[in-house]
Amino acid sequence: MCRILAYLGEPLPAQHLLFDTDNSLVRQSYSPRMMNTFLNLAGFGMKAWDPASLRPEDPFTYRVTTLPSFDRNLRFMASKLAPTCLVAHVRGVTYSGEGVVADTNLHPFQFVGTRVALAHNGHLRQFPSMRYSLVEHVEPALAQHIEGTTDSEWIYALILSQLDDPYGVPETRELADAIANALRILRRVRAAHGIDTSSPANICVSTGRAVVATRFSFDYGWYPPEDEMLETDLPFVSLWYAIGGEYTMRDGGWRMTVGDLPRSVIIASEPLTSDSSSWFEVPEYSMLTAELGPRGLEFETRDLDV
Amino acid sequence: MSDRETVDFLAGVPLLEGQDEAGLVELARVMRRRTVREGEILWRQGDDAREVLFVVDGAVSILLEVPGNRTMEFGRVGRGQILGEIAVLDGEGHTTSVRVLETATVLALGRSDFAALLAGQHPTAFRLKRRLVALLTARLRNQLRHLAASLGGEGDGLPAEPAPALAGLEPCGPPDSRYVRRMATFHDFDSLALWGFLTSGKYVQCPPGRTLVAEGEPPAAYYLTINGAVEKVLVRSDRRIRVGLAGPGMAFGYESLIDGLPSPVAAVSRERALFLVLQRDVFDELFYKENAVSRVFLEAIQRDLLATLRRTLRPCARLAASL
Numbered sequence: 258m259c260r261i262l263a264y265l266g267e268p269l270p271a272q273h274l275l276f277d278t279d280n281s282l283v284r285q286s287y288s289p290r291m292m293n294t295f296l297n298l299a300g301f302g303m304k305a306w307d308p309a310s311l312r313p314e315d316p317f318t319y320r321v322t323t324l325p326s327f328d329r330n331l332r333f334m335a336s337k338l339a340p341t342c343l344v345a346h347v348r349g350v351t352y353s354g355e356g357v358v359a360d361t362n363l364h365p366f367q368f369v370g371t372r373v374a375l376a377h378n379g380h381l382r383q384f385p386s387m388r389y390s391l392v393e394h395v396e397p398a399l400a401q402h403i404e405g406t407t408d409s410e411w412i413y414a415l416i417l418s419q420l421d422d423p424y425g426v427p428e429t430r431e432l433a434d435a436i437a438n439a440l441r442i443l444r445r446v447r448a449a450h451g452i453d454t455s456s457p458a459n460i461c462v463s464t465g466r467a468v469v470a471t472r473f474s475f476d477y478g479w480y481p482p483e484d485e486m487l488e489t490d491l492p493f494v495s496l497w498y499a500i501g502g503e504y505t506m507r508d509g510g511w512r513m514t515v516g517d518l519p520r521s522v523i524i525a526s527e528p529l530t531s532d533s534s535s536w537f538e539v540p541e542y543s544m545l546t547a548e549l550g551p552r553g554l555e556f557e558t559r560d561l562d563v
Numbered sequence: 564m565s566d567r568e569t570v571d572f573l574a575g576v577p578l579l580e581g582q583d584e585a586g587l588v589e590l591a592r593v594m595r596r597r598t599v600r601e602g603e604i605l606w607r608q609g610d611d612a613r614e615v616l617f618v619v620d621g622a623v624s625i626l627l628e629v630p631g632n633r634t635m636e637f638g639r640v641g642r643g644q645i646l647g648e649i650a651v652l653d654g655e656g657h658t659t660s661v662r663v664l665e666t667a668t669v670l671a672l673g674r675s676d677f678a679a680l681l682a683g684q685h686p687t688a689f690r691l692k693r694r695l696v697a698l699l700t701a702r703l704r705n706q707l708r709h710l711a712a713s714l715g716g717e718g719d720g721l722p723a724e725p726a727p728a729l730a731g732l733e734p735c736g737p738p739d740s741r742y743v744r745r746m747a748t749f750h751d752f753d754s755l756a757l758w759g760f761l762t763s764g765k766y767v768q769c770p771p772g773r774t775l776v777a778e779g780e781p782p783a784a785y786y787l788t789i790n791g792a793v794e795k796v797l798v799r800s801d802r803r804i805r806v807g808l809a810g811p812g813m814a815f816g817y818e819s820l821i822d823g824l825p826s827p828v829a830a831v832s833r834e835r836a837l838f839l840v841l842q843r844d845v846f847d848e849l850f851y852k853e854n855a856v857s858r859v860f861l862e863a864i865q866r867d868l869l870a871t872l873r874r875t876l877r878p879c880a881r882l883a884a885s886l
Contacts, residue, residue: 477834478791478810482739491747491811493792499630515631532609534628537884538877541792541808542833 258295258494259364259526260285261378263461263468264343265547266521266554267503271305271343272335274504275325278511278529283325286347291495291527297349299356301325302363304374305340306465314426316342316374316465320363341549342465346376361405365463366413368402372426372464373417377409378526379457379474379494381443382481384408387450391415394442399423415439416462429467429548436460436469436544440563447475454479457494461524467548470524472496472539473561496539498524500556518553564619566591569670572619576643578698581690590680594670599623605646605661605669612650612657614671618642621667626660629880638705639664648695649702651677653869658876689853692861699868700821706875707797707827710806713882714799729784729840732767732775738789738837748812748866752859759856760863763849764841769832775816776830782819785846787863788812791836795828804882807874808833814867820846821864 262282264274275283280290286297302320307313317338325331325347346364350356367374381387391411392400396418403410417423419435427435440458447453456475461468477493500522501513512535513521523529524545528536539545544561547554564572569591573579579587596619599605605616608628618640625637625646637659640646650657651674672680681692740758743749749757766789769775775786775793786793788809795807795815806828809815815830820843841849849860 478788478836479834480742480790482742493808493810501631513630534608535630537630537881540805540878 258292258297258349258380258457259376259378260289260297260347260349261364261376261459261461261524261526262343262345262529263376263463263470263524264340264504264521265463265468265549266341268307268339268341269504269521270336271303271338271340272332273511274343274523274529275303275335275345276332277506279531280527280529282345282347282525282529285527286325289527290531291492295349297347298324299348299350299358300360300363301328301331301345301347302365302376303343303345304365304367304463305338306342307338307340314372314465316367318367320360322358322360322363342463342468344374344376344461344463344468346378357406359405362407362410364409365461366410368399368414368417370424371417372424373420373432374463375409375413375416376461377412378459378461378496381408381412381447381456381458381475382454383450383452384411387446387452390446390449391442394418394446396423412439412443412458412460415442416460426464426466429469429546432462432464432467433469433544433546436462436471437561437563440471440473440561444475444563454481454484459494459496459526467546468522468524469547470496470539470545471561472541472543473563474541477541493541495526496524497526497528497533497536498522498539498545499528499536500554519556520553522547522554522556564596564668569594569596572643572670573617576617576645578645578691578694580694582687586687590672590676593676594672597669597671599663599667599669601663601666603663605663606657608658608660609656612647612654612674614673615648615651615677616646616669616671618644618646619668619670622664623667624662624664626662627658627876627879627883628660629883631884633883634660635709635879635883637709645698648677648698649869649872652865653873655873658873684853684855684858686853689857689861692858692865693850696861696864696868697821699865699872700818703818703868703872703875704822704824704827706872706879707806710804710875710879710882711797711799713879714797714802714804729765729767729842731773732769732838732840735766735768735837737761737766743789746812748863752862753855756855756859760849760859761839763845763856764839766837767840768835768837770835771832773832774829775832776826776828778827778829779825780819781825782823782843783816784843785814785817785820785841786830787814787839787841789837789839791832791834793830793836794833795830797828804878806878807871813870814864817846817864820850
């Protein structure tokens with residue numbers, strides 16, 4: 258299990274999202290409020306799009322297996338970066354010999370030459386038994402890029418394979434449909450392998466101009482006997498968002514400013530502040546889409562029935 | 564306000580009905596009286612809770628703060644009513660803010676003294692626990708009324724007869740007891756009493772998409788989700804809103820068994836699901852008896868109501884912000 262964060266909107270110092278608030282993403286690596294028995298100590302990753310940077314269509318990328326709370330390089334960079342879009346992730350793995358902590362397993366994933374990045378909070382139970390049945394649904398050229406051992410990287414390859422052009426910048430609607438199609442394929446493959454236990458799939462995908470996120474689980478509420486992830490899974494895996502003008506410190510608290518039209522949105526596994534009154538909970542089984550358009554931020558929530 | 568007047572006031576508080584004179588005198592001794600002025604904020608949503616307040620006179624307003632710096636008034640509280648019990652009971656922050664509408668006198672009871680009132684196996688504690696559960700049920704109905712009003716339109720209407728609680732559900736065996744014990748809801752319960760509760764009813768399962776309780780239906784049964792998930796929904800005209808999701812360890816359908824009113828929401832299985840079902844006679848036996856099993860049962864209902872009250876505020880905030 259992991260924690261994810263996405264931001265889209267006005268240029269915003271990454272430091273505010275990663276470090277400054279009392280439940281920032283980095284804090285969620287060692288003290289998540291909404292996970293009782295699990296920490297996210299298996300690495301940090303970030304993609305940040307800055308229109309003022311060289312080749313603005315390519316995100317700034319930083320991924321390390323060390324703990325972000327002690328990472329001075331990350332602190333220095335976060336204080337200088339002010340992206341209009343950011344996807345970041347702190348990774349959690351089971352406390353067992355099966356977990357592989359390696360840079361090839363760090364999110365967000367983005368294959369060379371593609372314009373879509375993905376971070377995932379969740380896990381597909383019994384993934385080793387279904388992995389190779391996914392091969393037929395993944396473009397061979399994309400499958401060759403899979404380097405790590407995670408289910409998340411396969412989900413990423415599966416989503417890319419649903420796009421007309423996996424190397425282009427898809428329309429937001431096409432990206433949302435690709436995610437829904439990938440989830441349908443996963444459901445079919447799970448059924449073919451007799452897998453019917455809880456597998457959360459909170460997915461966050463971005464092109465730098467749009468973010469699509471899901472709060473979803475297959476077979477929520479069903480667990481294998483003696484499963485060590487049970488305690489973490491019993492509540493539906495969380496996802497929240499804050500939307501408004503700009504994210505700023507005002508009257509002693511961090512919150513979105515109120516404006517006529519929303520210009521910025523933060524999507525996160527947990528509210529970035531202990532005071533959650535300025536945050537909305539994403540409904541279970543739903544998908545969010547956010548896009549920077551000519552009239553500001555276009556934002557939509559819809560039921561995800563796959 | 565003299566000590567005698569305080570005791571007389573407490574004797575008239577509905578939540579404390581049935582407390583004996585000695586208990587009320589003791590209670591009055593540990594309470595602190597305060598005068599709060601019009602416009603004063605007693606606490607803000609999210610603040611830590613240290614005490615419950617009983618309103619002696621005056622009036623206060625309950626406000627839900629929603630994103631966008633907006634507030635939604637959930638109700639007004641006056642003489643004899645209690646404030647702040649949700650956060651004191653579950654140990655999380657206050658669910659709403661409270662502002663004084665008319666200068667008021669309140670009696671404050673600290674968290675530990677309130678907990679002491681509810682502790683123990685004596686009949687007074689059981690009566691208080693049942694009244695508290697009824698109060699939380701009323702609070703939940705109030706929140707759901709606000710949600711339904713935000714949706715506009717009418718409900719789907721009342722069915723003529725209650726649907727039999729177990730109709731169309733497939734009987735099955737009980738779950739692994741080790742699994743049930745790992746649910747957060749049951750962590751700290753006495754094993755024997757918990758076993759008594761979990762063996763009181765019948766276990767059934769159903770596929771996704773089955774309506775288990777219809778909104779407006781007369782009371783039929785208490786359902787505890789063991790596996791899977793059930794959506795609690797409100798439907799008004801063409802608008803449907805999910806007000807909660809009852810996953811493992813969460814219950815549904817029981818509000819009507821507590822207060823005798825029609826079900827405030829519909830309950831539809833979202834995943835295939837396995838439940839413990841207590842029909843009305845079994846529910847009543849557990850609810851009104853005064854033994855260790857009943858104590859576990861009342862505690863489980865109270866925890867469920869507290870969690871449900873918090874979760875129901877989330878769609879309230881979404882709707883309020885979109886209006």
